[in-house]
Amino acid sequence: MLRRNVRLRREYLYRKSLEGKERLLYEKKRKIREALEEGKPIPTELRNEEAALRQQIDLEDEQTAAFEKPYVYNSVPRSSIDDEYANATVSDPKILLITSRDPSAPLAQFVKELKFVFPNAQRMNRGGQVISEIIETCRSHDFTDVISVHETRGVPDGIVISHLPFGPTAYFRLHNVVTRHDIKDKKAIGTMSEAYPHLIINNFNSKLGGRTANILKHLFPVPKPDSKRVMTFAREPQSDWISFRHHVYEKRGGPKSVDLKEVGPRFEMFLFKIKLGTMDQEEAPIEWVHRPYMNTSKKRKFLGD
Numbered sequence: 001m002l003r004r005n006v007r008l009r010r011e012y013l014y015r016k017s018l019e020g021k022e023r024l025l026y027e028k029k030r031k032i033r034e035a036l037e038e039g040k041p042i043p044t045e046l047r048n049e050e051a052a053l054r055q056q057i058d059l060e061d062e063q064t065a066a067f068e069k070p071y072v073y074n075s076v077p078r079s080s081i082d083d084e085y086a087n088a089t090v091s092d093p094k095i096l097l098i099t100s101r102d103p104s105a106p107l108a109q110f111v112k113e114l115k116f117v118f119p120n121a122q123r124m125n126r127g128g129q130v131i132s133e134i135i136e137t138c139r140s141h142d143f144t145d146v147i148s149v150h151e152t153r154g155v156p157d158g159i160v161i162s163h164l165p166f167g168p169t170a171y172f173r174l175h176n177v178v179t180r181h182d183i184k185d186k187k188a189i190g191t192m193s194e195a196y197p198h199l200i201i202n203n204f205n206s207k208l209g210g211r212t213a214n215i216l217k218h219l220f221p222v223p224k225p226d227s228k229r230v231m232t233f234a235r236e237p238q239s240d241w242i243s244f245r246h247h248v249y250e251k252r253g254g255p256k257s258v259d260l261k262e263v264g265p266r267f268e269m270f271l272f273k274i275k276l277g278t279m280d281q282e283e284a285p286i287e288w289v290h291r292p293y294m295n296t297s298k299k300r301k302f303l304g305d
Helices: 002-038 044-059 062-068 105-117 131-140 207-217
Strands: 095-098 121-123 145-152 155-163 169-178 198-202 229-235 242-251 258-262 266-275 286-289
Touching: 002 044, 095 105, 095 131, 105 121, 105 145, 105 155, 131 145, 155 207, 198 207, 207 229, 207 266, 207 286
Parallel strands: 095 121, 095 145, 198 229
Antiparallel strands: 145 155, 155 169, 169 266, 229 242, 242 258, 242 266, 266 286
């Protein structure tokens, strides 16, 4: 089984590399097209390849782009079988929530509340199991994601979201965690709704932001139109912290009058690493990592820039 997973992972990374080559070729053709249309000189880095690329541009049309190249449709590169979330809409996500082997009472309470935040989530006491055994069991039982919550001295301070079967894995810091029982007016809220929530994902504008939003939104199934439950992931532009809020609403009086109540829990998240692999694959390549001490801000990639 281990050899089979390694082989499937290598095939997956090979397909990813093919997609990257097609995207690079598409960007080169796009730059040449723009230069020709605007009457500008060909970029210096493309002059050695100008003749071959212009010949491909002249011979290419929508039909040849759609049928000859599996990663290109209408001259625009797209992911196909190789996309990690290509089948995400076929069935609802199935999530496993785990903690450390001996979680504190605050962490256990926080994970219990997260079980209601993510629909179709199951919570498991880790016991003596290692991460590789948990990931392998989840693969065999068709889980789509594994979420591991960490703590420091009884305070939840980290969350890892690992998509199955091949990744990616996103690492977040947690800050200002407030559980549902610590929110004021909790008696007026009543029992927590388990309806599939609507999502509000705000201010994720860059390529990295879109990648992060894609990881987060596929943890939730498609809601019904009449659902009164709302989950919000809002990025703060100045600091890149992501605020998570959980609300329910009711219509009062007129059509534009809404009574909004916070259910909880609430917390702040900060993305510091994305790995192209699952949680147990230490050798998996790193797609992006936060580097706060670089000398130039131009090289630092943020979620919304």
